[in-house]
Amino acid sequence: MAMTPTSDQLVEALRPVEDPELHRSIVDLGMLRRAEVSADGVAHILVALTVAGCPLRNEIQNRVTSAVTALDGVDSVDLEFTVMTDDERAALREMLHGSPGATAGSGHAHGHAEGRAIPFSQPGSKTRPLLISSGKGGVGKSSVTTNLAVALAAQGHSVGVVDADIYGYSIPRMLGTDRKPVVIDEMLVPPEQWGVRCISIGYFVPEGEAVVWRGPMLHKALEQFLTDVYWDEPDFLLIDMPPGTGDIALSLSQYLPRGEVFVVTTPQPAAQKVARLSAAMAEKVNLPVRGVIENMSWFTGDDGKRYEIFGSGGGAELAAELDVPLLGQLPLV
Structure with a gap:
């Protein structure tokens, strides 16, 4: 016995x-x-x-x-x-994330007018922030972000995704999670799916409701996504950038000075030209462009033949212009 x-x-x-x-x-x-x-x-x-x-x-x-x-x-x-209890949650938050007061800095810390430090901008952070950009909407940037995040997680990396496309959020639906973040004493614990943690404004607004915000509210939301979320220092933090080169893109480049930019385009010349603008912005704010990803490159018909319905060569041409590698061509499936 x-x-x-x-x-x-x-x-x-x-x-x-x-x-x-x-x-x-x-x-x-x-x-x-x-x-x-x-x-x-x-x-x-x-x-x-x-x-x-x-x-x-x-x-x-x-x-x-x-x-x-x-x-x-x-x-x-x-x-x-x-x-x-509330006191126990406060102690837990401090153990995991530091106290709210401890993140207040000199006013010169990256990412916050009041000096709140963003961990991914600090020297010694192990996290690689990857900014997935396109310049133009409709090229499949969010699907590329989602698939890249899941692929990295499948390789054993810890991965987080910030859905910074505030007006056109879609990452939660693509990941297949609608569970809201858990709040522990003002610390947000992001939901996880397929090994990927994700934060998005989509968790906080009713289904079908438009986000109608001016610049200051957008910046505050982005700041909270980076500072008030328990990311637990992932290996990679992917940022699904909004289309264009507006305020959000500029703020993120300031919040994440260690960021690396990946440009998504389609083979179409129009998409390629607009994607060049997002790369130009990255160059202006001293963020390195690591490569180009061409999406919707072709589809394979029932006859087994490859059809390039959006033309060909746009990704390779953009990569050559930027002097960076063409990292991949993704078919329509």
């Missing part, structure tokens, strides 16, 4: 269990409040959720139950949930 596990053994069995949103151990996060096994083999577990109505409660329950029942001497699990 197996011996009854001690509380310490139970805690160690639960240490590898991570909160599915924060990707940290529930033990290290202070979520585990009780862990003991009674003489009849029942493990009594109490877990404090970060917020009431936690959308991933069932996932936490499954992970905890699986970890505990794997222990010899545990026959069943009695798992209960409680919710963190």
Whole structure:
């Protein structure tokens, strides 16, 4: 007959269990409040959720139950949930993200008139900000951003996406997630799908409602996406840029001085010429253009033949003009 596990053994069995949103151990996060096994083999577990109505409660329950029942001497699990207090959430936010006051700087920090520091602009940050730009709408920039993000995540990288196309947001729909971010003491925890964390204005406005904002509100939203979201220092942060070279594009270039620009175009000469303007803006604000991606290059018909319905050569011509590589040509599927 197996011996009854001690509380310490139970805690160690639960240490590898991570909160599915924060990707940290529930033990290290202070979520585990009780862990003991009674003489009849029942493990009594109490877990404090970060917020009431936690959308991933069932996932936490499954992970905890699986970890505990794997222990010899545990026959069943009695798992209960409680919710963190406001003070506990504030302490959790400070542990993960720093206190709000700690991010206030000298007034010269990148990205905020009041000096709030943007972590991705700081020397030593491991995150590579990739700005996916086009200059022209309708070339499939958002689909390229989404597919690139998912592909990077599939290779084992940690990836975040900022949907900076405030007026034409589409990333949440493309990723297939409509779950709103969780708010922990003013810190936004972005939803995750396919291994990609994403923040978008689309999570905060009703379906079908237009965003009618002037410049200051746009800048405030972008600033919050970069400073108030728990990104947990991803390997890559992809920015789905809005079309054109307006205020948002200029602000993002200032917010992310370490950003690298990738230009999306189609084979059409008109799209290629407008995409050149977004590259010209990147050059003016000293952001390197790393390459060109040609989208909608062709489609393959039922007869097996390739049809270049938008012409050919636009991406290669733009890449040659910018003296950067043509990174890929994506077909219509």
